[in-house]
Amino acid sequence: MSHAIEASLLTKNFGSFIAVDSISFAVEEGKVVGFIGANGAGKSTTIKMLCGLTKPTSGEAIVAGFDVAKHPEKVRENIGYMSQKFSLYSDLTVKENIEFYGGVYGLSNIELRDRFSWVMEVADLKGRENLLTRDLPLGWRQRLALGCAVLHRPKIVFLDEPTSGVDPVIRNKFWQLIGQLSGEGATIIVTTHHLEEAEFCENIIMMHLGKIVVNGSPEGIRRQFSNLPLFEIETAQPLNVFNLVELEPWITDAAIYGNNVHVYAEIEAPVSAIEGILKKNGIVDFQITKASPTLEDIFVKETRPKTGVPNV
Amino acid sequence: MKRILRVVRKEFLQLRRDRRMFGMLFVAPVLQLILLGYAATVDVRNIPIVICDLDNTRQSRELISHFTGSDYFVPVAYIYDINEIDHYLKSGKAGMALVVPVHFGRDILAGKTPQLAVIADGSDSNTSGIGLSYASVIALSYARNIVVQRAEKFNLIKNPDDLPQVVAQSRAWYNPDLRSVNFMVPAVLVMVLMVITLTITSLAIVKEKENGTIEQIVVTPLHDLEFILGKMIPFTLIGIVEVLLVLFVSVYVFNVPLRGSVATLLVLSLLFIMVALGLGLFVSSISKTQQQATMTAQFFVMMPMLILSGFIFPIENMPKFFQYITYLVPVRYFMEIVRGVFLKGDGFADLWPQTLALFLIGAGVLSLSVYTFRRSLR
Numbered sequence: 001m002s003h004a005i006e007a008s009l010l011t012k013n014f015g016s017f018i019a020v021d022s023i024s025f026a027v028e029e030g031k032v033v034g035f036i037g038a039n040g041a042g043k044s045t046t047i048k049m050l051c052g053l054t055k056p057t058s059g060e061a062i063v064a065g066f067d068v069a070k071h072p073e074k075v076r077e078n079i080g081y082m083s084q085k086f087s088l089y090s091d092l093t094v095k096e097n098i099e100f101y102g103g104v105y106g107l108s109n110i111e112l113r114d115r116f117s118w119v120m121e122v123a124d125l126k127g128r129e130n131l132l133t134r135d136l137p138l139g140w141r142q143r144l145a146l147g148c149a150v151l152h153r154p155k156i157v158f159l160d161e162p163t164s165g166v167d168p169v170i171r172n173k174f175w176q177l178i179g180q181l182s183g184e185g186a187t188i189i190v191t192t193h194h195l196e197e198a199e200f201c202e203n204i205i206m207m208h209l210g211k212i213v214v215n216g217s218p219e220g221i222r223r224q225f226s227n228l229p230l231f232e233i234e235t236a237q238p239l240n241v242f243n244l245v246e247l248e249p250w251i252t253d254a255a256i257y258g259n260n261v262h263v264y265a266e267i268e269a270p271v272s273a274i275e276g277i278l279k280k281n282g283i284v285d286f287q288i289t290k291a292s293p294t295l296e297d298i299f300v301k302e303t304r305p306k307t308g309v310p311n312v
Numbered sequence: 313m314k315r316i317l318r319v320v321r322k323e324f325l326q327l328r329r330d331r332r333m334f335g336m337l338f339v340a341p342v343l344q345l346i347l348l349g350y351a352a353t354v355d356v357r358n359i360p361i362v363i364c365d366l367d368n369t370r371q372s373r374e375l376i377s378h379f380t381g382s383d384y385f386v387p388v389a390y391i392y393d394i395n396e397i398d399h400y401l402k403s404g405k406a407g408m409a410l411v412v413p414v415h416f417g418r419d420i421l422a423g424k425t426p427q428l429a430v431i432a433d434g435s436d437s438n439t440s441g442i443g444l445s446y447a448s449v450i451a452l453s454y455a456r457n458i459v460v461q462r463a464e465k466f467n468l469i470k471n472p473d474d475l476p477q478v479v480a481q482s483r484a485w486y487n488p489d490l491r492s493v494n495f496m497v498p499a500v501l502v503m504v505l506m507v508i509t510l511t512i513t514s515l516a517i518v519k520e521k522e523n524g525t526i527e528q529i530v531v532t533p534l535h536d537l538e539f540i541l542g543k544m545i546p547f548t549l550i551g552i553v554e555v556l557l558v559l560f561v562s563v564y565v566f567n568v569p570l571r572g573s574v575a576t577l578l579v580l581s582l583l584f585i586m587v588a589l590g591l592g593l594f595v596s597s598i599s600k601t602q603q604q605a606t607m608t609a610q611f612f613v614m615m616p617m618l619i620l621s622g623f624i625f626p627i628e629n630m631p632k633f634f635q636y637i638t639y640l641v642p643v644r645y646f647m648e649i650v651r652g653v654f655l656k657g658d659g660f661a662d663l664w665p666q667t668l669a670l671f672l673i674g675a676g677v678l679s680l681s682v683y684t685f686r687r688s689l690r
Contacts, residue, residue, distance in 0.1 A: 051531050073533060081531040087524040091329045092322065104534045132329075149528075244583030 003062075004029045004156050004187035005050060010059035013043050019045040020212035022059060027189065027203070029155075032182050035191040036200035036299060041207040043191040046085060047158050050189070051081045064155050080149035084160040086141050088148060090134035094125055097133055097148060105152035111152075119147030122177055139170035143177060150181060157181060159190040163197065175200050195296045204295070208303040218295060225298045229270055232291040233261040237283060244281055245274065253300065262291060264301070315534055319542020323516065332513065335549060341504040341558055348500050349493050349566050356442040361385040369417030374487030375428070378454050379410060384446040386646045398426045401433045408432045408443050408652065421460060448651060486571075486655040497568045499623050500655040501558045502647050505581060506588050506617070510609055513592030518605040521596070523596040526689070544589050550577065551585040562654075577650070580667060584646040587674040594681035597688040603676075617643045642677070645670045646671055 005027040012020040020042040027033050030142070035043040048054040050061050052072040061068045064078035072288070088097045098119055102112040120126045123143035125136075133141060142162055150157055163171045182188050190201070198204050199218060206214040214221055235241045241261045245251045250267040267273050271288050278286055291302070327333060361379065365372050380387045387405050391397070400406040400672035401687040411429035419426035430447040432440035487494045520526040529539060555578060562568045570577075591613055599605035619625060620634065627635055638644045652658035652666075660667065 053527060053530055073535070076531055076533045079531065081528070083527050085524040087528040089322070089326065089525055090523065091326050096325055097323070100318055100322045102531070104315055104529070104532045106315065106533065113476060 002028060002029055004064060005189070006044075006062040006188075008060055010046065010049055010061055012042075012049060013057045018210050020049070020056075023207075023212045024059075025205060025212060025215060027187060029187055030182070030185055030187045031202045032178065032190070032200065033203040033205060034198050034294075035138065035189065036193065036195065036198050037191075037207035038053065038193060041211040041303075043207055044160050047081075047160050047189065047191060047234050048206070051079060051158055052076065053081075053196060077149075077152075078155045080154040080157045082142075082145050082149040082157075082159045082162055084164070086133075086138075086145060088133050088141070088145055088291070091132060093130045093132055094144060095129040097144070098151065101148045102151050107151060111231070112306070115151045117257060119144065119151070122146045122180065124173075139159050139166045139173070142166060142170070142174065146177060150186070153184070154186065156187045156189065159188065161191050161193070163192060163194065171197070189230070195294075195299055198295050199248070206299055206302060213302040214298065221295065221298060222293065225293050225301070228293045228297070228301060229267075230293050230297060231263050231265055231270060231274065232289050232293045233263065233274065233278075233286055234259060234289070235261065235283065235286040240281075241278065243282060244277055244283070248277065251261045253304070316538050316542045316545070319534070319539060323543060323546040326516075333515075337508060337512070337554070338557065341500075341508065341554055342561060344504055345497060345558060345561050345566070348496050348503075356439050356446075357383055359384060359408055359439060359443045359446075360388045360406045361410055362389045362391060362397060362400040363387055364391050364397060364409060364411045366392065366394070366414045367416040371417035371420050372412040374449075375412060375416070375454050376410070378450050379447075382446070382450060384443070384450075384573050393515035397431060401431065404433070406433075406483045407436065407439055408447070410447070412552055469502065493566050494568050494655060495651070497566045498563045498650045499647060501581075502584075502621070502643060502650050503556065503586060503618065503623065504558055505551055505554055505646075506643060507614060508594040509547055509585050509588040510595070510614065511606065512550070513543060513547050513589050514595040514599065514605040514609050515602055516547070517593065518599050518602050521599075522601055530689055532590045533639075536689065539681070540593065540682060540684045540685065544593075547589060547592075548582070548585050551588070552581065552607050555581045568654060570654055572653030572659060576659055577653045580646070580653070580663070581669070583667065583670050583674060584642065584649075586669060587642045587646075587677055590674060590681045592678035593685050594677065597681060597685035617641050620644065623647060625658050627671045639669075640673070642670055642673045645673075 003026045005025075007026070008024045009022040010020055010024070011018070011022045023042075023046065035046065037043045045054060049056045050063055050068065050069050052075055055069070061109070063075045066074040066078075068075050089100070089112070092100065095116075098116050101110065102115060107115065120129070123140060123146070125140060125144060127138065133144065136144065146157075146159065146162065149159075162178075163174055171194075178190065178200070190197075190237055192198070201218070203217055204214065204221060205212055214224075216224065233241055233245075236259070238256050238259055238261050242254055242256050245261065245263050246254050250265060250273070251263050252266050253262075253264040256264050263274070265274060274288055278284075315535060355402070363376055364377070365376060379385050385408070389400060391400075394411060396410040401409060409429075409431040411431070412439070413429065416426045416428075428451055430444060430451075432444050434440050450494065517526075520529070559570070559574065563570050593611070595605055595609045595613060599608055620627075620630075620638045620641045622638070623643070627638050630638070649658075649663050649666050649670070652663055656662070
């Protein structure tokens with residue numbers, strides 16, 4: 001299978017700040033790839049470099065078979081991009097926006113008519129053709145923006161935080177739309193900081209401080225991290241347990257999930273160590289099992305500052 | 313081409329929805345015309361004058377009547393104490409003071425040369441300068457009257473016109489009445505065209521930066537030049553409409569003679585619009601917000617250019633250094649063109665140096681701004 005995107009040693013500096021730190025990765029054609037990371041991890045900057053919106057400080061990117069630096073116009077014919085910020089014309093109507101972008105992408109009148117009704121349908125905008133886009137609710141706006149970005153049926157679609165600020169119902173609808181585009185054969189690159197959305201992706205690239213920390217399919221990643229020292233303590237007194245284990249220096253992280261406490265126990269023989277503390281403090285009704293990490297666990301683990309390294 | 317037309321269409325749609333912009337395009341020019349046509353007249357008339365007649369003789373009263381009888385001065389007070397003058401000038405009740413000294417009449421009768429004191433409020437140097445020269449003209453004509461009367465009295469001449477004299481027969485060609493409206497109103501055309509085209513292009517482009525819509529444009533196959541052209545075509549058309557609007561008001565409301573051809577004016581306006589659009593593009597490539605763009609356009613581009621254009625301040629009076637700078641100011645050439653076409657009926661044959669200069673500057677400005685704008689996109 002050939003690659004829709006190949007990035008090698010891509011770097012972007014803003015002054016002395018390194019936004020993206022020599023990252024390399026490849027995306028197979030037709031995949032839905034999620035870039036996961038906190039704000040400032042470098043996701044958006046990476047996408048902007050791939051679209052030709054920002055010049056990389058160094059490194060190169062091949063998108064849809066073309067070098068972004070050398071043939072940006074070829075790249076643009078093959079990509080659709082939806083920015084983090086709503087960037088259609090808010091003082092134009094739904095119809096005028098679609099017509100404008102259709103014209104700019106060089107669609108024929110027949111194609112435009114066809115795509116127009118497609119957008120109306122997928123964005124659930126029928127009957128709102130003549131509303132100014134500034135008067136549309138956010139969820140509709142986002143889907144219209146996506147519709148406009150893919151009017152020309154691009155091979156690769158970049159979506160920068162498409163679901164930030166929308167409610168879960170709309171978010172699910174949005175992902176259905178992404179699924180539909182993917183079904184039509186498009187490669188989708190989407191950034192998000194909602195980890196639950198990562199499950200919708202075929203591949204996940206986790207970024208932290210400008211670097212890729214994890215790259216793989218959700219199952220692959222879970223498998224890769226299955227031996228994390230993550231344990232689940234089932235107890236009737238989760239709060240007490242939490243308060244106790246949290247004090248131990250070798251418990252690097254702890255969290256309460258209902259009647260369970262999840263802990264990272266970075267020590268030899270963790271089960272007996274945990275048992276020891278709890279029993280010493282008079283807690284007896286508990287059960288410790290080895291937990292398989294969720295993507296969130298892995299993300300938290302990988303983006304936590306390593307010992308001795310200050311969290312920047 | 314089709315893509316450019318899409319951008320043009322979009323610009324017009326957006327413009328139509330922007331009420332404030334619409335007002336700026338069509339109300340502002342008319343307002344400017346009215347303000348500059350009626351209020352900003354540099355003709356000096358009716359200077360308030362305070363008169364201090366210390367002599368109070370037939371001669372002094374006759375002299376004073378020469379002053380008060382002219383269009384140039386309006387007496388606001390008659391005083392008999394020199395020290396009061398200060399009060400009138402300081403409070404602004406009078407712009408000038410005329411002091412007729414004691415023994416004025418006696419000295420004239422005795423054939424001596426009496427002195428008059430004319431004091432002007434120099435804080436308004438334009439008015440006082442002109443007022444002082446009016447005063448000397450009046451004093452001179454009064455003196456000539458005396459000479460004539462004297463000559464007649466002693467039968468030296470039969471006819472006062474026989475008295476030898478040199479008279480400069482002055483004519484102001486192209487504007488015989490020296491109406492400042494004729495001078496100012498065509499200049500408004502220049503100003504309006506510059507302000508409107510420069511401001512709206514820079515606003516229209518920076519607005520796209522501010523709203524992030526330009527990012528969306530940059531990732532489409534639309535070429536930068538197509539985008540720029542799509543932006544400029546509507547504003548060029550608007551510029552032409554502005555020219556016609558100002559032309560109509562100048563000729564039919566202010567009765568400014570339009571001696572040259574409208575076609576010449578339109579063609580050369582088109583050239584100037586190109587320059588202004590280029591400057592607007594430049595401003596928008598160095599600004600991030602609409603506020604920045606407005607400020608940059610006003611204080612760093614338009615004001616200096618207007619001041620150096622000869623719009624109000626004559627270029628010949630500027631220090632040499634600034635005179636050289638004005639050669640780089642496109643507005644200067646267009647100002648000469650517009651005044652030339654309006655008042656002198658100039659055609660291309662007369663205006664080719666200005667046209668060439670405007671063209672060269674325009675080509676330079678446009679290519680520089682297209683270059684910086686394209687760089688600013690990435």
